[in-house]
Amino acid sequence: MARSLLCQIEKQKLDWADMFYLVAWPNEARDLRFWPAHPPSFRTSIDRYSSPPRRRRKWHAACWSSSWPRTWELIRHHCMLQMFQGQPQGLRMNHYPPCRQANIVLGMSPHTDAAGLTLLLQVNDMPGLQIGRDGKWFAVDALDGALVLIVGDILEILSNGKYRCVVHQAAVHPSRERMSAAVFHRPCLGAVVGPLPEPVKDGGGRARYRSIGYLDFMKRYFSAKLDGLNDLDILNIDL
Ligand SMILES: O=C(O)CCC(=O)C(=O)O
Ligand SMILES: [Fe+2]
Secondary structure, three states: OOOHHHHHHOOOOOOOOOEEEEEEHHHOOHHHHOOOOOOOOOHHHHHHHHHHHHHHHHHHHHHOOOOOOHHOOOOOHHHHHHHHOOEEEEEEEEEOOOOOOOOOOHHHHEEEOOEEEEEEOOOOOOEEEEEEEOOOEEEEEOOOEEEEEEEOOOHHHHOOOOOOOOOOOOOOOOOOOOEEEEEEEEOOOOOOOOOHHHHHHHHOOOOOOOOOHHHHHHHHHHHHHHHHOHHHHEEEOOO
8 A cells, every 4th residue: 555655655746836735714623732932923924814703804805705695694604604614724834946947847736625614815925826727728817916716625515516626736936936815714624525515406306425424524635636636526426
């Protein structure tokens, strides 16, 4: 098994990026040993960003400003609120150094996020985020300082496929570095993730995805990635 894993890893192209991931919320899940001491404002900035009232405002802003009138309605759904209780948040900071062979490397290879919603900031206003659709890649032309809202796998499952998760990747630049920060809004570890009753009813009473514990979902997400598979395909009942 170790050998086949090694072969798979050898076949994989590495991402041209330095990444730093930490659990930002809930408080008790933080492992402060790994939190940088510099800059000194780091911790208070994350605290301010993750504080519950602020998060609520961000979610409101994100959901209301989107063109999906029913997203917020869905998020308020009782089961959904329970699933996201405590609103676990992961934070990843990505640094993409310049690469002279930018046309043949990727900062981050194509993926979907294993979250409900991701809020992404292109920190130094350097574009690079690309969205995949119908076999083509489209550059995201975000306003400076804007948060980009990315639908993750979990929202696709909960909405029974009404909201599709977004396949995306990050390109690098030949002479300029790029930075981004992604906050992943996740269900609780003990949550069971499956289509919610309301969207199933709307869709004719048929669930399109299997229900699965969130921890098992995460295991599948990572092993599917190593096998070059799509984790949602594994859960999709129609396939
Ligand atoms: O850097 C980007 O634009 C994308 C980052 C991303 O997709 C991620 O961190 O999951
Ligand atoms: Fe992502």
